[in-house]
Amino acid sequence: MSRQMVRPGGRSARVQAAVHAAVRELASEVGRDALTVPLIAQRAGVTPSTIYRRWGDLQELLSDVAVERLRPDTAPRDHGGLSSDLTVWAEQFLDEMASPTGRAYIRDALLGDPDGSNAGQCSAYAAEQINVILSRAAERGEDTPDVETVIDAVVAPLMYRILFRPDGLDTSYASRLVTGVLEPTIR
Amino acid sequence: MSRQMVRPGGRSARVQAAVHAAVRELASEVGRDALTVPLIAQRAGVTPSTIYRRWGDLQELLSDVAVERLRPDTAPRDHGGLSSDLTVWAEQFLDEMASPTGRAYIRDALLGDPDGSNAGQCSAYAAEQINVILSRAAERGEDTPDVETVIDAVVAPLMYRILFRPDGLDTSYASRLVTGVLEPTIR
Known part of the structure; x- marks a missing residue:
């Protein structure tokens, strides 16, 4: 496999970056307590089930974003x-x-x-x-x-x-x- | 007001004791993650709105129970x-x-x-x-x-x-x- 095939910026990484960014933006726009998975999914351009599959629930997603911050x-x-x-x-x-x-x-x-x-x-x-x-x-x-x-x-x-x-x-x-x-x- | 009128075991204290007891019992029966306000209310013999009015949400109720424990x-x-x-x-x-x-x-x-x-x-x-x-x-x-x-x-x-x-x-x-x-x- 050539180096071009290695994709550090593949779909998984792009989804994570988009979802994390959506959480940060929405938290400053509508406040932390108004965040919901559907709202975050819409902003990130993914389906809610993508978020549930990857993070389990909102709490776990917020935990990951917090550690990153x-x-x-x-x-x-x-x-x-x-x-x-x-x-x-x-x-x-x-x-x-x-x-x-x-x-x-x-x-x-x-x-x-x-x-x-x-x-x-x-x-x-x-x-x-x-x-x-x-x-x-x-x-x-x-x-x-x-x-x-x-x-x-x-x-x-x-x-x-x-x-x-x-x-x-x-x-x-x-x-x-x-x-x-x-x-x-x-x- | 006579001493008899002071009610340390009044309705408010009874509601708290019943709700706390319901949380403890249900936590050991169905597990902490399966607790819901309606479930707790039913066990405690109060309405869900009594719990929401007093504690705001499940998280705050669990926090109060935890401190008590x-x-x-x-x-x-x-x-x-x-x-x-x-x-x-x-x-x-x-x-x-x-x-x-x-x-x-x-x-x-x-x-x-x-x-x-x-x-x-x-x-x-x-x-x-x-x-x-x-x-x-x-x-x-x-x-x-x-x-x-x-x-x-x-x-x-x-x-x-x-x-x-x-x-x-x-x-x-x-x-x-x-x-x-x-x-x-x-x-």
């Missing part, structure tokens, strides 16, 4: 040191996830996700970003905690409070968590 | 020391929340909860339990972290991993988190 666009910026890299990343993570849009995406990602794979993907995105920051710091010769420790000490409290205990969440809280994991002895 | 029945046991009290509590919290039933309740509590009050109530339950443990330790003269620190260092990682990153979750992980918050200098 939560995927980081770029690697974390290099500010020249672990402390500033991780602090800036954590503050930005909080900003994005605690926004009304971010909360709606987290909620969607968790909901239509019977096997937990979408929630796992969200966590993998955060772990990858942290891994980039820690690897860069290690190359500079800095002492670094491991990825799972940063997840427990920074990502988990941020996400827990966004979901369950949002009072008083601000960027200074995010930066205190980073300080805590980098200098555990002075907590 | 997540309410701890008893105060945490006294094992004679902060470390053992907190370790036993954290292991039990993980056991309950990471079970299929616990996960379903957490998910329900988060979902039908537009204003976040049910998720906040779940977190308040954990905070109250931890507060009992820490107050008892302080009375014994033990050094104690504060409640919010324990939430960040123990509850948040457990809940984050249950929801987003469940691989390798076990009781030894819970007890390591407790060790970490009680002896931060040796992490």
Whole structure:
């Protein structure tokens, strides 16, 4: 089979792109709660049964779209040191996830996700970003905690409070968590 | 108004108890995914519109039932020391929340909860339990972290991993988190 026959932009990928785009457009036009499978199908130019066959139901489709939206666009910026890299990343993570849009995406990602794979993907995105920051710091010769420790000490409290205990969440809280994991002895 | 006129067991409370009981019974008989408002109404002996008027939709009703089910029945046991009290509590919290039933309740509590009050109530339950443990330790003269620190260092990682990153979750992980918050200098 020649290279021309390989179709990374084949029908399946085109359907997914059209349906995801339809969800994003309609969500901003009519609001998230007014979305229905027939409405999305019409906008995407597919039949409702195409959507049901592929995603099962609206909840699972919204979960997939949410995970796609939560995927980081770029690697974390290099500010020249672990402390500033991780602090800036954590503050930005909080900003994005605690926004009304971010909360709606987290909620969607968790909901239509019977096997937990979408929630796992969200966590993998955060772990990858942290891994980039820690690897860069290690190359500079800095002492670094491991990825799972940063997840427990920074990502988990941020996400827990966004979901369950949002009072008083601000960027200074995010930066205190980073300080805590980098200098555990002075907590 | 005489005391006899106060009706803690009035119609509103009776409707709530009957509807909650109907949800619990039907969930175990037909499964959580087969629940519908008409089915619940019939079992509870109320009209569907009574349920819609009071709860808005099925999701919000399930969220209320979930929070009720997540309410701890008893105060945490006294094992004679902060470390053992907190370790036993954290292991039990993980056991309950990471079970299929616990996960379903957490998910329900988060979902039908537009204003976040049910998720906040779940977190308040954990905070109250931890507060009992820490107050008892302080009375014994033990050094104690504060409640919010324990939430960040123990509850948040457990809940984050249950929801987003469940691989390798076990009781030894819970007890390591407790060790970490009680002896931060040796992490």
